[in-house]
Amino acid sequence: MSGSGAGPIGAPGREVLLGAVRGQRRDVALGAVLGAAHQTGEALVPVLIGVVIDQAVAGGDAGALARGLAVLAVVYVGLSFGFRFGARAGERAAEQAAHTLRTRLVRRVLHPGGGAEQGRLPGALATIATEDAKRVGAVAMAVMAGTSALAGLLVGAVVLLRISVPLGLVVLLGTPLLLWLGHLLGKPLERRSEAERERAAYSSGVAADLVTGLRVLKGLGAEPAAVARYRRTSRDSLVATLRAARAEAAQNGVVLALTGCFIALVALTGGRLAAEGRISLGELVSALGLALFLLGPLEVFAWVNADLAQGRASARRVAEVLAAPPAVTAGGALPPRIVRGAVRLRGVAHGGLREVDLEVAPGELLGVAATDPADATALLRCLGRQADPGTGTVELDGVSLRELDPADVRAAVLVAEHEADLFEGTLRDNVAAAMPGDAPPGTLDRAMAAAGADEIARALPRGADTVVSERGRSLSGGQRQRVALARALAADRPVLVVHDPTTAVDAVTEARIAAGIRELRRGRTTILLTTSPALLAVTDRVILLHEGRVGDAATHADLVRRHPGYRAAVLS
Structure with a gap:
């Protein structure tokens, strides 16, 4: 792909994870350093308490007690500072990594070459771009927290080695074993988390699909079947979620039990050494305090393992979207400097076309x-280069669309499909969304008048500045069609292809729109794919597509007079 910025094709899940961390390495490093300072301070607290016991309490030295308490206060201030600003840096890294990943996903989905949406419902893509991106971003926080916990463990191990070699060895040998067991326990969670995200994404996609077609479903009386379908999908998602939750609970429970056994072993070893007189009372207190402290870093490792397992599962799903092959690839040719608008199809076979x-x-x-x-x-997909025909070519001013970059094709040829969505914003913003920056004054008003959208503006409380709700649901079907048509006309492309733009408007309005399109598009190539007699009547020529082939070509009046198949398609 060219010009997408969507990320490398074939990027595996591991590369997505590493990229998320590398992209925020400054905040991750800062958070790790400050977190390590916090964990070091936490590890030093029981050591200082042991020193105070040996030097001040056991020796009855009030000055040593005061100095020890002052040092403890300084350590607490330092570790509090480290936690506060380290956590802030980690959260910032996680949110920024997720945002960057969402941006890459949106670029890939919107890339002119397409392909990312193949085999996926829109709701599934939305889930990947939100929940999965968030989980991958959280890995940056997990790396920071894991690094900090490791620093705390190392400091605790070093101190324990200085107190007693056997205690230090117990920690140094037991910790890697505990981490390895946590990694093994995370494998089932990773598998079930991936299944859970797949089911959740599919469920979101089905829900979005049903909401989009709600009016059609009501018209057909198919609400019970739609509700039953969503219930099945939602139940499958719930089962997958519960399985993942059970796997996470089991992992956390087993890791916590192993951690408790490990801490008990450390405490038992320290107690025996104290009973034998090989360590002092203060050192025993320090050892027991460190044993309790170690519970925190080891719990962090359990959380990090779970987060990494879920992050890996989400990263694979994100990588699949980023690595999705484009539906059409960019050619090496450049479009004409001035597009005349000559369109030619030669032997095109695609779908039902022959x-x-x-x-x-x-x-x-x-x-x-x-x-x-x-x-x-x-035909729409071929003209807009959403897909290349299996055989034959589509040409613009003598240049095959297959040889052009899809973005260049879209800049010259605008395909306005029948199901055109509006966005939340004012009526004016919706119409002006694709209007070129150098458009002459009055372009927007002329486009709205030609599409009959000026009548809509006059009927709204604030005219063209009235806010339209999401997907234009605050407007009727006919109003949405006219606004979408006005947007296509305001874009002022050299070639405009419009598909059934007036199926939901009355006959009088349709006749006015037909005249408006002819007048506004005079001198520029326009293709109307429709069976509306009012629209076909204003065209220069009509092509009849029958059984995938060009059945006839003449003016609308001539075809009505001489072709029964055309009369059946247009006048019935």
Whole structure:
């Protein structure tokens, strides 16, 4: 892919994890240093208490007691500072890593070459870009916390070695074993976490799909079937989530039990050494305090293992999206400096299309009436280069679209599909979303008038500055169609392909829109894929697509008079 910034193709999950940490290495390093300072301070507290007991309490030295308490106060201030600012740096690294990853995912999904959405519902992509990205970002915090805990363990081990070699060896030999067991216990959690995220993403996708088609479902009376489908999907997601939760609980419980046994072993060893007189009372207190302190770092390691297991599972899902091959690849040719708008199809076969030959002259207003809606969809995908035809070529001003970068094709050819979504914002912002920055004054108003969207603005409380809700749900179906058409017209592309833009408007408004499109697009190539007689009547020429082939070509009036198949498709 070119120009996407979506990340390297084929990036495995491990590279995604490492990249998330490397990208925030400054905050991770700062957090690790400050966290290590906090853990070092925590480890020194029982040591200082032991020293105070030996020098001040046992010896009855009040001055030594005061000095010891002052040192303890300084240590507490330092470790508090280290925790506060270290945790802040770690959280910042985690959030920034997740944000960066979300940005990469959005770039990949929106890349002109497409392909990321193949086999995935929109809701599933949203889950990957939110929850999975968040889990991968949390790995930066886990690395920082793990490094800090390791520093605390090392300091505790060194102190224990100085107190007693047997105690130090117990810690140094037992800790790696405990970590290895925690890693093994994390494997089932990793597998179940991945299954849980897959089920959750699919469930979100089904929910988004059902909400989008809610009106259609109500019209068909299919709500019970839709609810039953979502219940099954949600139940599967719940089962996967419970399995992952049980695996996490089992891992944490077993690791905590092993940790408790380990701490008990350290305390038992220290107690025997004190009973034999090989260490002092203060050193015994220090050893027991360190044994209790070690519980904290070891619990952190259990949490880090769980976080890494979930992060690895999410990273694999993120990597799959980033590594998804593009639906169309960029060619090496450059588009014409000035696009005239000549479109030509030679022997195109794609979907239901069979050997389609078609020429559109620059500035022509062409109508295409397809007897099969699937053929219209296939033609749209080829003209917008959402897919390359299996055989044949689609050319723009003599250059094959296959040889152009998809972004260059979209800059010259705008395909306005029938199901066009609006976004949350004002009516004016929706129409001006794709309008070029150098558009002449009045472009937006002319586009709205041509699409009949000016009537909508006059009927709204604040006119064109009225806020439209998400996906335009505050507007009726016909209003959404007119706003979407106005947006396509305001984009002012050299070639505009419009698919059924007036199916939800009344006949009078449709006739006005047809005249507006013809007037506004005069001199620029426009292709109307529709079976609306009002729209086809204003075109220069109409192509009839029947059974995947060009069945006839003439003016709308001539086709109505001479072709029964055309009459059935357009007038029925």
